[in-house]
Amino acid sequence: MKIGIVCYPTYGGSGIVATELGMDLAERGHQVHFISTSLPARLNVTLTNIYFHKVNVESYPLFEFQPYSLALSTIIVNVVETYGLDLIHVHYAIPHAYAAYFAKQILKEKGIDLPVITTLHGTDITLVGSHPAYKPAVEFSINKSDRVTSVSEDLKKETFEFFNITNEIEVIPNFIDNSQFPTKSECDCVDDCFDRTEKIVIHVSNLRKVKRVEDVISVFYEIQKEVDARLIIVGEGPEWERVSEQINMLGINDKVKNLGKVNDLYRILCSADLFLLPSEKESFGLAALEAMAARVPVVSSNAGGIPEVNIEGETGFLLPIGDVKGMAEKSILLLKDENMLKEFKHNAKERALLFDKKKILPLYEQLYYSVLEKVK
Numbered sequence: 001m002k003i004g005i006v007c008y009p010t011y012g013g014s015g016i017v018a019t020e021l022g023m024d025l026a027e028r029g030h031q032v033h034f035i036s037t038s039l040p041a042r043l044n045v046t047l048t049n050i051y052f053h054k055v056n057v058e059s060y061p062l063f064e065f066q067p068y069s070l071a072l073s074t075i076i077v078n079v080v081e082t083y084g085l086d087l088i089h090v091h092y093a094i095p096h097a098y099a100a101y102f103a104k105q106i107l108k109e110k111g112i113d114l115p116v117i118t119t120l121h122g123t124d125i126t127l128v129g130s131h132p133a134y135k136p137a138v139e140f141s142i143n144k145s146d147r148v149t150s151v152s153e154d155l156k157k158e159t160f161e162f163f164n165i166t167n168e169i170e171v172i173p174n175f176i177d178n179s180q181f182p183t184k185s186e187c188d189c190v191d192d193c194f195d196r197t198e199k200i201v202i203h204v205s206n207l208r209k210v211k212r213v214e215d216v217i218s219v220f221y222e223i224q225k226e227v228d229a230r231l232i233i234v235g236e237g238p239e240w241e242r243v244s245e246q247i248n249m250l251g252i253n254d255k256v257k258n259l260g261k262v263n264d265l266y267r268i269l270c271s272a273d274l275f276l277l278p279s280e281k282e283s284f285g286l287a288a289l290e291a292m293a294a295r296v297p298v299v300s301s302n303a304g305g306i307p308e309v310n311i312e313g314e315t316g317f318l319l320p321i322g323d324v325k326g327m328a329e330k331s332i333l334l335l336k337d338e339n340m341l342k343e344f345k346h347n348a349k350e351r352a353l354l355f356d357k358k359k360i361l362p363l364y365e366q367l368y369y370s371v372l373e374k375v376k
Helices: 013-027 068-083 093-109 135-144 153-162 189-193 213-226 240-250 265-269 286-293 324-336 338-353 357-375
Strands: 002-006 031-036 050-054 087-091 116-120 147-150 199-204 229-234 256-260 274-277 298-301 316-319
Touching: 002 013, 002 068, 002 093, 013 031, 013 050, 013 087, 013 116, 013 286, 013 357, 031 068, 050 068, 068 093, 087 093, 087 357, 093 116, 093 135, 116 135, 116 153, 116 357, 147 153, 147 357, 199 213, 199 265, 199 286, 199 324, 213 229, 213 240, 213 274, 213 324, 229 265, 265 286, 274 286, 274 324, 286 298, 286 338, 298 324, 316 324, 324 338
Parallel strands: 002 031, 002 087, 031 050, 087 116, 116 147, 199 229, 199 274, 229 256, 274 298, 298 316
Antiparallel strands: none
16 A cells, blocks of 8 residues: 555654554555654654655745645645555644645545545644634544544544534554563663662653643652652653742752653663653553553553553552542552552553554554545
8 A cells, every 4th residue: 555644743642653653554565655844753764665745834925824734735635646645644633634635625636536544633632623713624624534533432532522523433542562662671771870779750741731740740749758769750841840840849859850852761661660640631641551561550640541541450540630649649559569569560561562553553554445445
């Protein structure tokens, strides 16, 4: 197959999933064309069968804002015509599915029937899509897609609640490559970076308000009263300044370290004993899944799709959003009980194996073939 993938180039979950999906499809022998405003963060363009096409958005005096959707539709048309793509898979409803629909109509005038598959990732539904100014466009884009997928049952449910959707939505969860995660024997980061006597608590996110990073600090503050522990934060974002002030006020600067964006996240994760994810909203919880793949139990909120990943009392604990006291109590309980911690670490890895790319990616491949069968 010749497949087009439209995604955002950032480190966010949708971009990561789209990139990993495309690279794996290329390894399976398919020709994959990425269409984005810049090179996706994890994309290896040196791989055979991988192509990248940049969306150039020109600035015109007539427009107050750059016409991204128009530029995207145009390049989709050009790439489909030039390379003979069989289908286009867009990640994010707005504006990607919207632009793909108009590209489909242009191509139809040229005698080309282009199937469009849309994958919903979260904020395209819960944040952007629910805005009154965009709601009609989101409904239209989803309903006009040839097939629609969602990364969790919770997001599927929300989509039907927020919008008047007549199309079917198939749940294909996010995935990881478990083989990329080193075993404990291969992981030496704990020796290089941290004191072996400490319990390592970790949080990974883009440090936005929805991640409730202040709750991470509050939970850790209670943990370090009872357990010799250190908090590692991985990521950059707008909440860091506020969080820094909180850390200073609590007097725990010597126990908190922010590594910013890192390239060796898997090595750092495998050094951790506990992952904190108190988010207000998570459509899936990819960060939690990555932690679990590194054998790290998760104490999280019960928001969105997280309970579909983190299993209460097995791989970690689920608490109501904002329940700092409860999260701290469960964290302390787990970190103090070595037998329970060992069991939860084992369970976390076993759970992560269920989301391995070897199990999930064939579902997308099957979806593509079924769409193409209908076109024939």
